[in-house]
Amino acid sequence: MIDESSIEDSAVTVERRSPEDVFSLLANDVRIEILHALGETPDTSLSFSELQARVDVADSGNFNYHLEKLCGSFIRKDDDYELTHAGEQIIGAMLAGTYTADATIEPILLDWNCLLCGGAMTAEYFGERAHISCQTCGKGAVFPFPPGCLTQFDRSELPAAFARWLRQLVKRTIAGFCHVCAGRVDGALARLPGGTEANPKPSQAAFECQRCGGGMRFSGATLATFHPQVESFFFEHDLHLLAGHASRAWSRLDRFDSETLETDPPRLEMTFAHGGETLTAEIMPDATIRTVQRYATDS
Structure with a gap:
């Protein structure tokens, strides 16, 4: 019988190898081919002979030498061979072009204007980042997007693809995980500089990774749109959050504030009104939403 008290008291043990040791394993063409061969059918393990046939290395001894080098780090060996999580991540990064591709997409005019200054909103891509921003004031969102994914979409489809990718980055961050290193992320409302006592600038939700120090910052409105009741409000009013950056849906609201x-500690309230209804979401100092209220708008 399992002793539950021993489970609760036991520490989490993680064995680590140096990055230099692990990534040096990839400095060989045969080993890269082995990983690619397993990545062709990631849900299926392969026998030694099946894997060797895919890689097409005639010398079994040479093939086995390189295969064993990968075992334990990028390949799991049981009766057959399959990719570890680390192996899947490496193959995924290669296919996404994370290490091998570079690209530039010229600005694409979007179908809504900047909520701050009324300027034209565009989507473009350079420096391995998608930019959804105003051509007049420069405000908007800048975020990493895998360059290898660009060829998966027509040019006209890219703005919505950028927006969907950003949404999953934000969703992962709100769930408490760094989109770069998968470390723990904690959130807090952070005051923006430049406000006055009479008219303080709205706060941003700031999320910082405890492992790599990275993170994300986005508006309270963005944070609010991930609450189930807020998502339902937009969906029921035919304001599609996945059709473009969230500001596209905000621009179609009757009221957005x-x-x-x-201010100490900061608390923020977002208001969305449309079609005779108003919804408010209160955001707490730790960048969580405490209360959401939805009611008929007074006529």
Whole structure:
């Protein structure tokens, strides 16, 4: 019988190898071919002979030498061979062009204007980042997007693809995981500089990774749109959050506003109104949503 008390008291043990040791394993064409061969059918393990046939290395001894080098780090060996999680990540990064591709996409005019200045909104790509921003004031969102994914979409489809990718990055961050290293992420509302006591600038949700120090910052409105009741409000009013950056849906609202309820510690209230209904979401200092209220708008 399992002793539950020993489970609760036991520490988490993680064995680590140096990055230099692990990535040096990939400095060989045969080993890269082996990983690619397993990546062709990631849900199926392969026998030694099946894997060797895919890689097409005649010398069994030479093939086995390189295969064993990968075992334990990028390949799991049982009766047959399959990729470890690390192996899947390496193959995924190669296919996504993370290490091997570079690209530039000229600005694409979007079908809504900047909510801050009314300027033209565009989507473009350079420096391995997607840019959804205003051509007049420069405000908007900049975020990493795998260059190898660009060829999976027509040019006209890219703005929505960028927006969907950003949405999953934000969703992962809100769930508490760094989109770069998968470390733990904690959130907090952070005051923007430049406000006044009479008119403080709205706060941003700032999420910082405890492992790599990276993270994401986005508006309270962006954070609010991930709450199930807020998502339902937009969906029921035919305001599609996946059709473009969230500001596209905000631009179609009858009313869109934010109010700083307190500054120390900061609390923020977002207001969305459309089609005779109003929804408010209160955002707490730790960048969580405490209350959401939805009611008929007074006529």
